[in-house]
Amino acid sequence: MPIDKIEELNEIHLDVLKEIGNIGSGNAATALSCMLNKPIMMDVAAVKILDFNDALETLGGPENPVVGILSKLHCEIEGMMIFIIGKDSVENIVSTLLDMDSVNYNNLTEIELSAISEVGNIMISSYVTAINTLSQLDILITVPAISIDMLGAILSVPVIEMGSVSEKIIFIQDNFISDEKNISANMLLVPTMESLNKIMVRLGIEL
């Protein structure tokens, strides 16, 4: 039985997504470490399926200011990925990356925005590479689009673009530590249902 809705994902499906999450996070940590030229520690990625409202609460409420970086996925997998980081993590990433003492989140310069956008790009690419390695499906991604706004407004984008299908979101939560600074990153994986089924089949799950 093909999966029609995110709600129908069972333990085995979740394990597949967790594996994608772990490999993706590993790739991302390696890439970040190269970029920052510093060792990076990471926790095991947590993969969750959340309701829109629970996702809002998990990430600090609808009005929490966050940076969202979005890429659309094309080719054999269709959908989108959104990388969401909160204020503290943004300041930690930018200050580490650009070697600055302090960063003002409320007044980010063009170069600081570009740095965050690049980190988002690396994170998204790391997960896409993980899916590609495991499934051998070709995936193309668009140049990342960035938005700094209230969490609720950003989180509603995948729900609306995929709106008619489901209001559940696949969430991968990562925690990186570099220089005793904490970077918590949240990746939203939003494949079309057809693409999600394709991934499962390629990974040997009988539907």
Add this chain to the structure above:
Amino acid sequence: MRNSINVGISDMKIAKNDDILVTFALGSCIGICLLDSVVKIGALCHIMLPNYPVNSTAKNENVLKFADSSIPHTITLMERMGCKRHRIIAKIAGGAKMFDVSGDSTFGNIGSRNTEAVKDMLRKMQIPLRGEDTGLNYGRTVYFYLDNGSVEIKSYSKQTKIL
């Protein structure tokens, strides 16, 4: 003490007198404030998509999710509570385009499609639109004060607006 009532996504609440209806962080969604100031009954709808799906395989779709089903549904409920159609006015906010994906101009156009669908439905129901703050590229939080019908719009990067 004034009641402040939260309206979630794909949701709607009706309130009275000096209550305040609030909906947080509208992106491309739209908040529709409806008020009959004579009986002091108002409603705030938070819709996500323009049109209720025809021939949908999904049964029992939430009517409050779509512009063209949420507005008539809400007005019927308001009329049952004593509102008169010809006295109801509307103010709307939201319908932004949150991300600009390069090379894909149609992505994120749902905001403007939502705005169109809301205005169409208000015209069809002969509800006058007395104020709007729609489009552009930022999220909005709406506070709807039923006592004087004012709508306060807060956002992360822009000044507070009053409709």
